[in-house]
Amino acid sequence: GYDARAEWYETTERVRARLARWLGVTPADVTLVSNSTEGLNLAALSLLLEPGDRVVVAADEFPSVARIWDAAARAGAEVVRVPIASEPARERTLLAALDSRTRVLAVSHTHSSTGTTVDLERLAQACRAHGTLLFVDGMQALGAVPVRLSNVDVYASSFFKWMLSGFGVGVLVTSACARAAMRPAYRGYKNMNDE
16 A cells, blocks of 8 residues: 555566666666557657658558557648558568658557568668657567667557566656657656656
């Protein structure tokens, strides 16, 4: 209960630090969430997008990756749904869709239907060259393939699949660059002064 609050906070900080070391990020980059969909929505709804900004996603993306941009589209951002003609061309096709107005490339690390795992480092390098943030759903990958996130801007995953945990626990990793482009979508006592 409440009297054990300090113990719970200490446990949470230890978990954040261990996750950060494992994923190649800092503890400040790690937020515990309920699941990957919550993490992706939290990041997308916090991102400051303007009319004319572009968000690029594959046309066959999982709903938790594709639908999180509905609010951005209503606010005037352009959501570009890129058809993927073949799995070997998935990365190349997505990268070809980036331009100077592209603020976000949103992908699944491992695609839920095809099983294709994209090269996050390659995507991150191209995103950096365009000034684009890389948003990644890691649900099908975390615990099954190597994951290093030092160059990824947003990565969210639940732990119930390959991490073999129960439901209701996940992680959201956000880079300092991504956080600088966000305003918290939710307010509470722990982020009263975040702007």
